[in-house]
Amino acid sequence: MTETIIFMGTPDFSVPILEKLHEKHNVALVISQPDKPVGRKRVLTSPPVAEAAKTLDIPLFQPQDIRHDEAVDQIRGMAPDLIITAAYGQILPKALLDIPRLGAVNVHASLLPKHRGGAPIHRAIMEGDAETGVTLMYMAEGLDSGDIIASVKTGITPEDDTGTLHDRLSHLGAKLLNETLPALLAGTNSRVPQNEGQVTISPNISKEDELLDFEDNAEHLFNHIRGLSPWPGAYTEMDGKRLKIYGARLLEKHSQRQPGTIDSVTEDGFTVVAGDHRLIEVTQVQLAGKKRTDASEFTAGRQNLEGTILGGIS
Structure with missing residues (x-):
């Protein structure tokens, strides 16, 4: 049986994760943010994940608002087994999270419950952390609050900046997802609730x-x-x-x-x-x-x- 997987992502961080996923699994649809004007000339430009979907010849959907009923209905109509997100950039409504048979999982660039939020890579370096990593987690209604499926660590060196750490975590996330998917698809994976007493928040950079x-x-x-x-x-x-x-x-x-x-x-x-x-x-x-x-x-x-x-x- 071939599982139906929907992938949701937007920036460069998400591209290696999509590419690795596509190598062995049926990605039936990629959902990314809409094209936006970029640069001084305001040239309408597709997000990196949208460009990757076109290159990989995967159907692409770019709704303005993923919470809109029409968007949710389109996804429901595909009857996905699994939704995988990586830095998508919009909050997913419960109606969408409830659709996939095996749940919705997220590839998050921190060791949860530390650095929940939109800028975990920047904040890990800014706060002087000695290590960080990637967490694969079930999505829930709260901010990055779902149960942990698996994680992988990496040290932060004095030579690292957000660019080097971003690229390393992206590839670690792709590898972690690839290694964990067989258990996820078989329903044999572990899930551990996050320790709410250890939560830190990493909001977007202002x-x-x-x-x-x-x-x-x-x-x-x-x-x-x-x-x-x-x-x-x-x-x-x-x-x-x-x-x-x-x-x-x-x-x-x-x-x-x-x-x-x-x-x-x-x-x-x-x-x-x-x-x-x-x-x-x-x-x-x-x-x-x-x-x-x-x-x-x-x-x-x-x-x-x-x-x-x-x-x-x-």
Whole structure:
């Protein structure tokens, strides 16, 4: 018997999971967010998962609102055995969760119950976690609150940023789902309720989250920068212009200058004083209106950077 599986996902994170699933199983339908205008020219662009579905020749459905009766009825009409979601981006109504014979499961980029919510990868780095992972869970009406089916861990290194961790977790999620599906389809998998006493929430990144506060200590600033790199980017202000910082190193050096002060220009960029007077070295930046560049190129030809004070911008 061939099971009917519906896959729901939208961003790059979801693509390897769909591709791995498609290798061995019947993905009868892919559901993704609608096409949206992108860039300065507002070019209508399909989400990565929608593009992947077209490449794999899988039927594609892109409803504006998955909670609408017409969308739910269309899915019900397919009588799916299993719905699998990975970063779809809309809340699924109970009417939809109740449709598949074997339930609806989600591939979530954290070790639940920690980091429930929309930005688990960013927040794991920003909060200085030593490890994170991927959890396969049954979907419920609460935010990422369903029973845990399986999980896999990975360490977070000082060299990681959200980009590297995102890619690693995506492929770990694809592997975990592939390994767990036989038991899921046979109904022999385990399910463990989450410990509600250990829940943490990781909401989507806001504009306020992107602003660097140099009164914070160096380790927190370092985690903040790499947790927001390569997107959306942490920022500060230099000479009245927004300066995004995408790369940094944590140094074992200190300065008694005011926090936010550029202490020195280095071979790879420049150092900045943190709130605990420890230095971080900035290695990759983007000044408003300019392209992203290595900080060494940014400092070339700039005079009197030492002593400049970086500050917040609203």
